[in-house]
Amino acid sequence: MTQATAESASQENYPDERGHFGPYGGRFVAETLMLPLDELNQAYRKYMKDPEFLAELDEDLAQFVGRPSPLYLAARWSEQVGGARIYLKREDLNHTGAHKINNTVGQALLAKRMGKTRIIAETGAGQHGVASATVAARLGMECVVYMGAEDIKRQAINVYRMRMLGAEVVSVKSGSKTLKDALNEALRDWVTNVDNTFYIIGTVAGPHPYPVMVRDFQTVIGRETRQQIMQAEGRLPDALVACVGGGSNAIGLFHPFIDDPSVAFYGVEGGGDGVETGRHAAPLCAGSSGVLHGNRTYLMEDSDGQISETHSISAGLDYPGVGPEHAWLKDTGRASYVAITDTEALDAFHGLTRTEGIIPALESSHALAYAGKLAATLGKDKIIVVNLSGRGDKDIHTIADLDGIKI
């Protein structure tokens, strides 16, 4: 960790062959999964160089997902928060309503090529579960989604969507009954059914090659943003802002700008009641290094190495770990990580909805809230791009509950 700063310059050589980003990443799983992960890595390496595979992926992203997603100047909201001009990368307009589908389309194509007939996934807010159930329905594959019992309660709409799409949603009642426990259960399923099952991990975490593979499928966000901002402004943005749970929408936006030092990166974690209260989901801001779910990374853990429970209004950020590349970007100083509280995120949620007619996901509202703060400190000549990673329809019940309204 200490040598990280000395080595930073270019990130292009990361991860190494075995999936290490400096001291982070790697492959920390039980023996049974080691060979299947090798096979996955080989297939992924092979097909990411296969013109036919890449053409099919591009076609799916265009015709099924609806890409490219617009880069929208939020003029009224920018005016309201004051200062820099804020653009929104509209991942909320993707099919299924979030960036998650970019990755599930890619992994599903890979699953098909590898001859797998069954898909499993974990989900927190339900967006990745819906995106997995969607691609499974389209390819006629069996799909099982693991979801924490607590999350099932607060994301009822997405649970119903997954079931309509033909997926089996398994309620996970162990541990804290949230995303981390859903991941544990998905890993238990995979180790049992590894012969016919493809595990679609929804974020840039997990054992190698998942962090790099999911990143590669999500960088379409940043590649498009780069072209779109050059077209709109004739120059690169000054800052990119994205929320970070596991960190896939953030890496997807950041990575194509990694060697442009003039572009600052801000990853926004779930601050819950405030980092100082201990009730939050901000491992990069307030955690320490450890090993969980197949990789070494920053974790929320106690002094005995037990994983702590997390708190965030947003189910998609309610996770005690984070992708290993973010851990590395933090240590090298290439990206800054900050936390936004539940209350601040809710303010941004309402602010954007009222000024722009766009209802953002609670996850993305964290990024919006920080972008608003940042914009206020910058002049009007500065440009910020926020990844609007998902739409807020799924959160309507949470918001209504807070407003004391029954729907």
Next chain:
Amino acid sequence: MSRIKQRFADLKSANRKALIPYITAGDPQPGTTVPLMHAMVAAGADLIELGVPFSDPMADGPVIQAACERALEHHVTLHNVLDMVREFRQTDTDTPVILMGYLNPIEVWGYSDFSQAAAAAGIDGVLTVDLPPEEAGEFTAAMRDAAIDTIFLLSPTSDGNRMDKVSQLASGFIYYVSFKGVTGANRLDVTAVADKLADLRKHTDLPVGVGFGIRDAETAGQVAAVADAVVVGSVLVKQIADLVDQPDSIPATLAATVAELRSGVDSPA
């Protein structure tokens, strides 16, 4: 010679196979563990595998998950587990004790500091489920320095290349996971295990223990016919779960089961 190596050597010269019961330390309460360890030794356990409770036991089925949760309700830490072994060693200096668990509690303690403390407490071997040989270089070196054996897993998906990798880093014995799945599942296929072990013997001279899916004297005997050691966990932990309200009766009940398993191991079929 390490206590584990000595124990396997003694068993071999007596033409016997090892029985290794697993319990989770601190389940259902911290005071149960040491008396239970002694009771299992008296009933015929050759080595003891002591589970270190972890909040996210990804490789375990519901029975051992619940055991971890019971122990963690009492805030049983890795430090506490070492204390239990230290207490056990006051009256038993022969029976090897192996810690089985996940990497993070050891990672957070620090490999080197942990290994010294573990050796001082009388621990003989460590098996970390989520640490494959590829990531284990530093860990293994630290354990070696403290004369602690590093036990690694092999499984039905392990090929010859992986068997070699594990053989190079493993000491004490190798733990073969009998099927693809989590602890406590009922998927044991003794013929498949025998085939794989025959292959494995070409890659290592270390003793081979087999675990996962062994639930009674009969299956223990079948596995003992092909393996050097038989590991039994979920069946015992399930009995603890059933006796949560009568913790005083746990040692005697489990001792009876261990004795039955012992008779199975001693009559390999």
